[in-house]
Amino acid sequence: MGNAAFWVVLPALLAALPPGSPAQSLFSGSYPLLDGDVIRYESTPPNDLVARLQRRLDQGEAALSLQEPQGYLLSVLQLLNVPLSSQTLVFSKTSFQQHRIGPATPRALYFNDSVYVGWVQGGDFVELAAVDPSQGTMFYTLDQRRLAQPKFVRRAECLQCHATPNTLGVPGLLVRSVFPAADGVPQLQVDSFVTDQSSPLRERWGGWYVTGTHGNQRHMGNVWIQDKEHPDRLDPEGGANVTSLKGRFDLTAYATPHSDLVALMILAHQTRLHDLISRVNWETRLALDQQASRNKALGVPADTWSDATRHRIYDAVEALLRYMLFIGEARLEAPVQGTSTFAREFAAAGPKDSAGRSLRDLDLNRRMFRYPCSFLIYSEAFDALPKAARDRFYRRLWDVLSGKDTDDAFAALTKSDREAILSILRQTKDDLPRYWRKTER
Numbered sequence: 001m002g003n004a005a006f007w008v009v010l011p012a013l014l015a016a017l018p019p020g021s022p023a024q025s026l027f028s029g030s031y032p033l034l035d036g037d038v039i040r041y042e043s044t045p046p047n048d049l050v051a052r053l054q055r056r057l058d059q060g061e062a063a064l065s066l067q068e069p070q071g072y073l074l075s076v077l078q079l080l081n082v083p084l085s086s087q088t089l090v091f092s093k094t095s096f097q098q099h100r101i102g103p104a105t106p107r108a109l110y111f112n113d114s115v116y117v118g119w120v121q122g123g124d125f126v127e128l129a130a131v132d133p134s135q136g137t138m139f140y141t142l143d144q145r146r147l148a149q150p151k152f153v154r155r156a157e158c159l160q161c162h163a164t165p166n167t168l169g170v171p172g173l174l175v176r177s178v179f180p181a182a183d184g185v186p187q188l189q190v191d192s193f194v195t196d197q198s199s200p201l202r203e204r205w206g207g208w209y210v211t212g213t214h215g216n217q218r219h220m221g222n223v224w225i226q227d228k229e230h231p232d233r234l235d236p237e238g239g240a241n242v243t244s245l246k247g248r249f250d251l252t253a254y255a256t257p258h259s260d261l262v263a264l265m266i267l268a269h270q271t272r273l274h275d276l277i278s279r280v281n282w283e284t285r286l287a288l289d290q291q292a293s294r295n296k297a298l299g300v301p302a303d304t305w306s307d308a309t310r311h312r313i314y315d316a317v318e319a320l321l322r323y324m325l326f327i328g329e330a331r332l333e334a335p336v337q338g339t340s341t342f343a344r345e346f347a348a349a350g351p352k353d354s355a356g357r358s359l360r361d362l363d364l365n366r367r368m369f370r371y372p373c374s375f376l377i378y379s380e381a382f383d384a385l386p387k388a389a390r391d392r393f394y395r396r397l398w399d400v401l402s403g404k405d406t407d408d409a410f411a412a413l414t415k416s417d418r419e420a421i422l423s424i425l426r427q428t429k430d431d432l433p434r435y436w437r438k439t440e441r
Helices: 049-058 073-079 261-298 307-324 342-348 387-402 415-428
Strands: 088-090 107-111 115-119 125-132 136-143 152-154
Touching: 049 125, 049 136, 049 152, 073 115, 073 125, 088 261, 107 261, 136 261, 261 307, 261 342, 261 387, 307 387, 387 415
Parallel strands: none
Antiparallel strands: 088 107, 107 115, 115 125, 125 136, 136 152
């Protein structure tokens, strides 16, 4: 499973976000083993989309079909409702099947709101990462051989081979930008970048193909270093505003000819957010379990919280809130546009309020979204947050959107932004607290 291209996992190490990100230094604690009494990551039966599909396969309610040259890929995407338009292509050798990957044979990645699928030309496996609502990201492979009963196999070794603080100390997802050589090998003597919504375009997509236009802004995609003695001297001009990959490699084996710029932007946003949601979930469960043990030992009421517990949960929620409101988002210096139908399909997925507005409406002129509150607020993973964390999140979100919180940290959200987001959520999010339904503020 690819650390620069896809996902990376970490059981328990110091976590960090890219400079300027809301949770830059917040998550500094270590976790017990993933199979501890509270989390039980390895022993709890997963309930992500891949696990659910496997149950359907086992019960004869669905079937996978093999179609060359992609093998089971197209069938998997269809059954998991993953759009072909989400295809992005990465050519850096940073994957589980890296010997098959390079500029002439990039790895294809596809995703929806809660599952990620990787395909390598001539590869032995389809690779999958799926977000379990309570347990975080799960990792699977699907053997590409023609089998009577193809099966998704959970891969625990991903947790051992890909350990990094950049997934916030939980099994997670990661998009990296590297300085690749002409054969796709990343040059490790220079820094690479973790890509999320705070990353400037100039640091994004090293080792990736990128199709789309972006004006006078530059990124690291579509090119590789020419001088290994000076790997940081990557010339972005040859990779700028590329609208077709024809002539760069043989496209016939791929499901689409695109590596869509807008899909890449959404990918960077939601991979980091999935990690944050998982971290807040685990942080809260562990904090409450430890508090319960202390309360029992001290003979105090079960609902007692220490200041340390309160700060631990509230600080984690605050980091999540700020990321979901795109605080610290890198501003676009020119309009951007992809080449596939991804942007149109993504925006059409709704839900919409009575004015036809949606949190999936894209801006792409000065920022990513027209109404800057993440669409993953509708996700199963968000809804599965422990009540203590979810209640705190909704209270803080209400404070910001209603205008009660006037902190400069939220200055990027205009009055019209806040009013629009508030209206959209009131009409499209069913589990809002009762105080959200009041007309007065």
